[in-house]
Amino acid sequence: PAWHASGGDVRAALAVDGGGTIPRWRGRRLLIGAQVAVSVALLALTAVSAGNAWRLSQAATGIAFDELALVAVDPSASKASTADTLARLDRAAERARQVPGVSAVTLATALPIGTGSANLAVRPPDQPDRGTWVRAVEAGAGYLSATGWPLLHGRDITAEDRGGAAIVISARAAQRVFGATDVVGRTLTYRRQASVGEPEPIDATSTVVG
Numbered sequence: 001p002a003w004h005a006s007g008g009d010v011r012a013a014l015a016v017d018g019g020g021t022i023p024r025w026r027g028r029r030l031l032i033g034a035q036v037a038v039s040v041a042l043l044a045l046t047a048v049s050a051g052n053a054w055r056l057s058q059a060a061t062g063i064a065f066d067e068l069a070l071v072a073v074d075p076s077a078s079k080a081s082t083a084d085t086l087a088r089l090d091r092a093a094e095r096a097r098q099v100p101g102v103s104a105v106t107l108a109t110a111l112p113i114g115t116g117s118a119n120l121a122v123r124p125p126d127q128p129d130r131g132t133w134v135r136a137v138e139a140g141a142g143y144l145s146a147t148g149w150p151l152l153h154g155r156d157i158t159a160e161d162r163g164g165a166a167i168v169i170s171a172r173a174a175q176r177v178f179g180a181t182d183v184v185g186r187t188l189t190y191r192r193q194a195s196v197g198e199p200e201p202i203d204a205t206s207t208v209v210g
Contacts, residue, residue: 063111063148070111093140107140111147119193122169122177124186125205134173136190144168144210154184154210161209168210183208 075085089107096105109118118138123131137143141159144151152171167188171181178186186208192201 068147104142104146106143106146108143109138111137120190121193122173122188122190124178125189130177132173132176133193134170134176139168151210153182154208156210164204164206166209167206169208174208184210 073089075089078085080088093105093107096102118136120134120136121131122134139157140162141157143149144156151168154168157166157168167190169177169183169188174181174183177183177188187205188208189203189205191203
C-alpha cells in the first residue's frame with residue numbers, strides 16, 4: 001500500500017536496478033482468473049445461505065421464536081454417566097420451570113427445524129420398500145407445548161415416553177410414509193444414518209402418539 005501511494009512502478013524499478021527487464025509470468029492471468037472464479041463461487045454460496053435463512057425466517061412454522069429462550073448444553077466435557085447427565089438436566093429444567101414468566105420447559109437435541117437434527121430412515125414395519133428419509137429430534141416431555149409447534153392429532157411427548165417409546169411425526173412425513181396424516185397408534189420402523197466409521201445401525205420400532 002505504501003508503494004502504491006507513492007506512485008512507484010515496482011517492475012520498472014527492478015528493471016533499472018538489475019540492468020535488464022523483468023519477464024511477465026505466464027501464469028499470472030490464470031491465477032487471476034482462478035481468484036475471480038473462487039470469489040464468485042463464495043459470493044454465490046453466501047447469497048444462497050442468506051436466501052435460505054430469509055425463507056426460514058418467513059416460513060409459517062407455528063413456532064413463536066420471539067417467545068423462546070434457548071440454552072445450549074454440551075455434556076461431552078463431563079465424565080458423568082448418561083443417567084447422571086439426564087438427571088442433572090431434569091433438575092435444571094425443573095428449576096427453570098419455577099422462574100416467573102416461564103410457561104414451559106423442555107429438553108431436546110434441536111428445534112424441529114434447522115441444524116442439530118438427525119437423519120432417520122422410516123417406514124411401516126410391513127412395507128420395507130416404502131421407506132423415506134426424515135429429519136428427527138430427540139425430545140423430552142412437553143416438547144411441542146414448549147416450542148409452540150401445533151399438534152394436529154394425538155398428544156405431546158410425556159416423561160413416560162423416555163427411551164424412544166413414542167414418536168410424534170409431522171403431517172408431511174406421515175403422508176409420505178403411511179399415505180395419511182392421522183396415524184396415531186400406528187407402528188413406525190426407523191433406522192439412524194450411520195456416521196463414518198460406525199457400524200450399520202439396526203432397525204427399531206416405536207408407536208406414533210401424535
